[in-house]
Amino acid sequence: MSVTLQAYLRDFAGDDAQKQAVAAAVARIAQAGVAIADLVAQGPLADHFAKVRGADPNAGGDTQKELDVIAEEAIIAELKQAPVAFLGSEESETPIPLNAAGTLVVAVDPLDGSSNIDTNVSVGTIYSILPYEAARFPDPADALMQKGAAQLAAGFLVYGPSTVLVSTLGAGTQVFALDRASGDFLLAVAAVEIPAETKEYGVNQSNMRHWDTPMRAYIDDCLAGKDGPRGKDFNMRWVGSMVADAFRIFTRGGVYLYTGDKRKGYAAGRLRLIYEANPVAFVTEQAKGAATDGTTRILDIQPEKLHQRIPLVFGSRDEVAKIASYY
Ligand SMILES: O=P(O)(O)OC[C@H]1O[C@](O)(COP(=O)(O)O)[C@@H](O)[C@@H]1O
Ligand SMILES: [Mg+2]
Ligand SMILES: [Mg+2]
Secondary structure, eight states, X not given: OOOBXXXXXXXXXXXXXXXXXXXHHHHHHHHHHHHHHHHHTTGGGGGGGGSBOSSSOOTTXXXXXXXXXXXXXXXXXXXXXXXXXXXXXXTOSSOEEOOTTOSEEEEEEEEEOGGGGGGTOOEEEEEEEEEOXXXXXXXXXXXXXXXXXXXXXXXXXXESSSEEEEEXXXXXXXXXXXXXXXXXXXXXXXXXXXXXXXXXXXXXXXXXXXXXXXXXXXXXXXXXXXXXXXXXXXXXXXXSOHHHXXXXXXXXXXXXXXXXXXXXXXXXXXSXXXXXIHHHHHHHHHTTOEEESSSSBGGGOOOOSTTOBOOEEEESHHHHHHHHTTO
């Protein structure tokens, strides 16, 4: 008999008030995920989703697509019914107030992989859950800028051939898959373990001429294959949706790299620390992988701005350590 997400969360929470709050928030985010998955599944029948909304870029500095905003609205509607005081979102400049009595704050990337919305390639949603006390954080933005190590739970959904939820509640990482018949998420992997070693990397290689020397050297050594200093042939994969690249890494190992480069606005890479790097780093570490900005553990980095970018390297821990050795 498969374990449902609801039952798993109930078991996790027991009588602990804070865990019950976390369980309620995760259940609501999963519910929003089902609604977003249904929208994504409409594909070309709903081509307006990929339309750019408005002239101005979003708070994270990217063009804002229709589905980015619709996904954010679906998440707000669900989290209004959870003990969440504020929501930090890629699509909103400032924190969104939800429930004044909330004991949590949540940071989200409502739609990850926006450049793939109209290409029928997997996209997703990423979330991070942090503790909140009004007395401790008079400015809600400060609550969202706690170090990643303070996260109580985190995860991401992938809207692909199947809809999956990769979740950590701080005790390992689990994969749940959406059972369309019952509408429930069912436990598929109870304890994900990312292989420590890998021969596969994910990077947007078209940016190579803009990379710094260590990054260039690392990829050159991979490309040199078994006759080169690494003594083994490497494969390359890049989906353009971090959640899809991450799910592959959780399934068979690998590393994802998006470091800083010389392009305007990319000195700190592309991914946002609070609602992309921190949650992915938490689920990665709980699956025995590693996540850094090239050298420093992501979860130890003190955020300074809600939408700041951070260089990101995550996946198979021996390879992440190898990459650090180039810096
Ligand atoms: O288009 P590029 O430069 O290859 O970047 C792709 C990366 O940017 C992202 O799309 C950024 O996320 P958003 O789509 O949420 O802005 C990642 O999912 C992906 O890995
Ligand atoms: Mg994203
Ligand atoms: Mg996004």
